[in-house]
Amino acid sequence: MSKIKNYKIQEIKNGYGDQAYWRSVVLPNVPKKYHKHPKQCIEVLQKRWRMLTVRLKRAGYGPIQRPIIFCQNCPPVGVRIDQFSRPCKLQKICPFCWGRRYTFKVWDKLLPVMFPGSNKLSVGGNVLTYFHQTNYGSLATALRMLSSGGGEITLLRNRGVEVRGAFNLSYIRPLEDNKSYYLWSGGIALTGHYKNELNGVAHCGYQPHVRKADLPDMFAKAMPYPTSTFKAEPGRLIAALDATEGKRALNFYGSLR
Numbered sequence: 529m530s531k532i533k534n535y536k537i538q539e540i541k542n543g544y545g546d547q548a549y550w551r552s553v554v555l556p557n558v559p560k561k562y563h564k565h566p567k568q569c570i571e572v573l574q575k576r577w578r579m580l581t582v583r584l585k586r587a588g589y590g591p592i593q594r595p596i597i598f599c600q601n602c603p604p605v606g607v608r609i610d611q612f613s614r615p616c617k618l619q620k621i622c623p624f625c626w627g628r629r630y631t632f633k634v635w636d637k638l639l640p641v642m643f644p645g646s647n648k649l650s651v652g653g654n655v656l657t658y659f660h661q662t663n664y665g666s667l668a669t670a671l672r673m674l675s676s677g678g679g680e681i682t683l684l685r686n687r688g689v690e691v692r693g694a695f696n697l698s699y700i701r702p703l704e705d706n707k708s709y710y711l712w713s714g715g716i717a718l719t720g721h722y723k724n725e726l727n728g729v730a731h732c733g734y735q736p737h738v739r740k741a742d743l744p745d746m747f748a749k750a751m752p753y754p755t756s757t758f759k760a761e762p763g764r765l766i767a768a769l770d771a772t773e774g775k776r777a778l779n780f781y782g783s784l785r
């Protein structure tokens with residue numbers, strides 16, 4: 529019979545990619561009093577994840593019905609630990625697999641394109657970071673909006689902006705008001721000349737070049753792990769997950785493919 533693993537954290541990783549993970553996933557989901565104690569941050573996040581698996585299993589979420597211990601023992605990210613364990617691969621909800629399948633996947637694609645060699649400033653296009661959250665009264669409407677057209681990237685192209693490369697992350701989650709759902713969409717695009725074409729559509733930051741040290745904060749803006757995952761009523765979270773089952777949350781375009 530498998531047991532809950534008590535991982536010992538041997539090292540806190542602190543590369544820029546790790547910082548992107550800490551800022552977009554770990555810190556927003558851990559109370560501020562722990563923020564100066566990274567090991568405790570990971571322990572708190574792991575505890576939240578383990579509790580969430582129990583709530584989701586009780587509510588009948590299919591992917592958790594396999595031995596729940598396998599999901600609960602999913603190895604933490606952003607740290608080095610003392611034991612090997614297999615990832616649970618529930619990246620849409622597991623904060624550790626989110627890091628492996630989303631944060632680091634994007635990071636590993638962006639870096640060689642934006643910072644080849646020992647470049648100090650980014651290349652490959654001007655840098656547009658964008659994100660927006662729209663609330664909808666029903667899951668069906670949110671789903672329809674998610675499925676219609678390629679979102680901001682298509683819009684940029686339709687408006688004549690040259691998109692050389694981009695990634696986009698989209699997801700639907702319940703709002704805490706127990707009724708509505710929201711659709712999140714965010715990413716970074718490497719573009720030709722941009723003249724506020726997304727004004728009124730999304731929050732945007734635009735710069736000709738950025739430094740590598742700027743990227744972690746841009747990740748935190750564009751692709752945050754949804755804090756609502758831990759707070760939502762399980763049945764509504766499952767409804768959102770089931771509705772988007774088989775839909776890819778993360779997409780790459782052009783030079784980032």
Ligand SMILES: [Zn+2]
Nearest residue numbers: 602616622625
């Ligand atoms: Zn996992």
